Amino acid sequence: xxxxxxxxxARYVAIGDSSTEGLDxxxxxxxxxxxxxxxxxxxxxxxxxxxxxxxxxxxxxxxxEVFREQMxxxxxxxxxLVTVFSxxxxxxxxxxxxxxVARDMERMFAAFRDTGATVLTITMPDLSEVAPIARLVRExxxxxxxxxxxxxxxxxxxxxxxxxxxxxxxxxxxSDDRLHANSEGHRRIAAALAHALGLTGHDAxxxxxxPAVPAPSIVGRIGDELRWTGEHLVPWLWRHARxxxxxxxxxxxxxxxxxxxxxxx
Numbered sequence: 001x002x003x004x005x006x007x008x009x010a011r012y013v014a015i016g017d018s019s020t021e022g023l024d025x026x027x028x029x030x031x032x033x034x035x036x037x038x039x040x041x042x043x044x045x046x047x048x049x050x051x052x053x054x055x056x057x058x059x060x061x062x063x064x065e066v067f068r069e070q071m072x073x074x075x076x077x078x079x080x081l082v083t084v085f086s087x088x089x090x091x092x093x094x095x096x097x098x099x100x101v102a103r104d105m106e107r108m109f110a111a112f113r114d115t116g117a118t119v120l121t122i123t124m125p126d127l128s129e130v131a132p133i134a135r136l137v138r139e140x141x142x143x144x145x146x147x148x149x150x151x152x153x154x155x156x157x158x159x160x161x162x163x164x165x166x167x168x169x170x171x172x173x174x175s176d177d178r179l180h181a182n183s184e185g186h187r188r189i190a191a192a193l194a195h196a197l198g199l200t201g202h203d204a205x206x207x208x209x210x211p212a213v214p215a216p217s218i219v220g221r222i223g224d225e226l227r228w229t230g231e232h233l234v235p236w237l238w239r240h241a242r243x244x245x246x247x248x249x250x251x252x253x254x255x256x257x258x259x260x261x262x263x264x265x
Contacts, residue, residue, distance in 0.1 A: 007118075008047045008048075008049050009043055009047070009051060009080050009081045009118075010049065010050075010051070010052060010080055011051075011052045011053075011054075011077060011078060011079040011080055011081070011257055012039075012040055012043060012051060012052070012053045012054075012079060012080075012081040012082070012083075013053075013054045013055075013056065013074040013077050013079040013081075013082050013083075013257075014036035014039075014040075014053075014054070014055045014056065014057055014082070014083045015056045015057060015066055015070040015071060015074050015082065015083070015084055015086075015108075016056075016057040016061070016066055016070075016083070016084065016085040016086045017057060017058065017059060017060065017061045017062075017066065017085070017086050017088060017089055018057070018058075018059035018060065018088075018179075018180060018246070019034070019035070019057070019085055019088065019180065019181070020034065020035075020036050020055065020056075020057025020083065020085055020086075021034060021055070021057040021058060021059050021252075021253060022034020022035070022036065022037060022055075022057075022186065022253075023059060023175075023180040024175035024177070024180045024181070024182055024183075025181065025182065025183045025185075025186040026183070031253065032253075033183075033186065033265070034055075034057075034186050035181070035186040035187075035189035035190040035193065036055050036057065036083060036190075037053075037055065037265040038186060038187060038189075038190035038265070039083070039190045039193045039194060040053040040260045040265050041260060041262075041265045042190060042191075042194040042199055042202065043081075043194070043197070043199065043260075044260040044261075044265075046194075046199040046200050046201065050259050050260070051259070051260045052257035052258065052259055052260070053254065053257065053258060053259075053260045053265070054074075054077060054079075054252075054254050054255065054256055054257045054258070055252060055253055055254040056070040056073060056074060056252040056254075056255065057070075057252065057253075058070075058250050058251065058252055059246045059250060060089060060246040060248070060250075061086065061089060062086065062089045062090050062093075063086040063087055063089075063090050063101045063104045063105060064100075064101075064104055066084075066086045066104075066108070067104045067107065067108055070252075071108050071111060073255075074112075075111060075112070075115065077257055078115070079112070079115075079117050080116070080117050080118065081117060081118045081120070081197075082112045082117050082118070082119050082120070083119075083120045083121065083193070084105065084108050084109060084112070084119060084120070084121050084157075085121055085122055086105070087101055087105070087124060087144050087148075088124065088179065090144075091124075091137045091140040091141055091144060092137060092179075096140055098140055098143045098144050098147065099147070101144060102144060102147035102148060102151060105121070105147075105148055105151055106147075106151035106154065106155060109121070109151055109152065109155040109156075109157040110155045112157075113155050113156050113157060118158065118197075119155070119156075119157035119158065120157070120158045120160060120193055120196060120197070121148060121152065121157055121158070121159055121160070122159075122160045122161075122162050122189065122192075122193070123145040123148055123149070123159065123160075123161050123162050123163035123164070124141050124144065124145060124162070124163060125162055125163050125165075125168035125169050126138060126141060126142065126163060126169060127169055127171070127174070127178060129169065134178070141163075145161075145163050149161070158196055160192050160193055160196045162189065162192065165192075165207045166209065167188070167207055167208065167209050167210065168185075168188075170209070170210055172184070172210055173185035173188060173210075188206045188207075189206075191205075191206035192206045192207070
């Protein structure tokens, strides 16, 4: 990860899927906060100049949809800082061409870098050791992470390599559905991005492990898997079998650039 020299940012735009939107980090007002909002707050607090921020992320979006729907809107805002993250909804599908997903990611990195913007992205943690179902897509996740790292090297985007930090595979940073970070997970992702930007007051402490706890019993693990299957996997499979996406009919939560303050992030 190449850490840029700290600078002042005027316009930050976040594009992506549910992770960028902020699931599952409740804001206490019926919506979601998330790492992108938290990062915007960190940047605003670290500089004297005001920060304009837009979040175009929408749950359920695949990478090609982010490329087609969100990238042109974001480019028109002339951001000097952009976060780009997607891919979870691609690798979770029955069919996924990792090379095509990575190509679209690289095209987005390059498009924003060509305008002079700082571009940040993150890799996907491997949960296969703590969530057995994740083993079904492990090879896709690892392959996409490798291609994203390569794309960052070629384009000059900054890769915050969460996948190589052991703490990100701790289930205590993830919500019950095992797809979305919980509030502590979002806090740590935002802190990692702030550290990558060299913001004052942010260091590598985001990667510190959580306190050790006794390993769950086999019976406990089986119970957890059965609950997760019934509450999350089966409804997800049924929804997708009918061609329904969690993002159907939804629009971006923050579609225009607004000044960041304590009341709106």
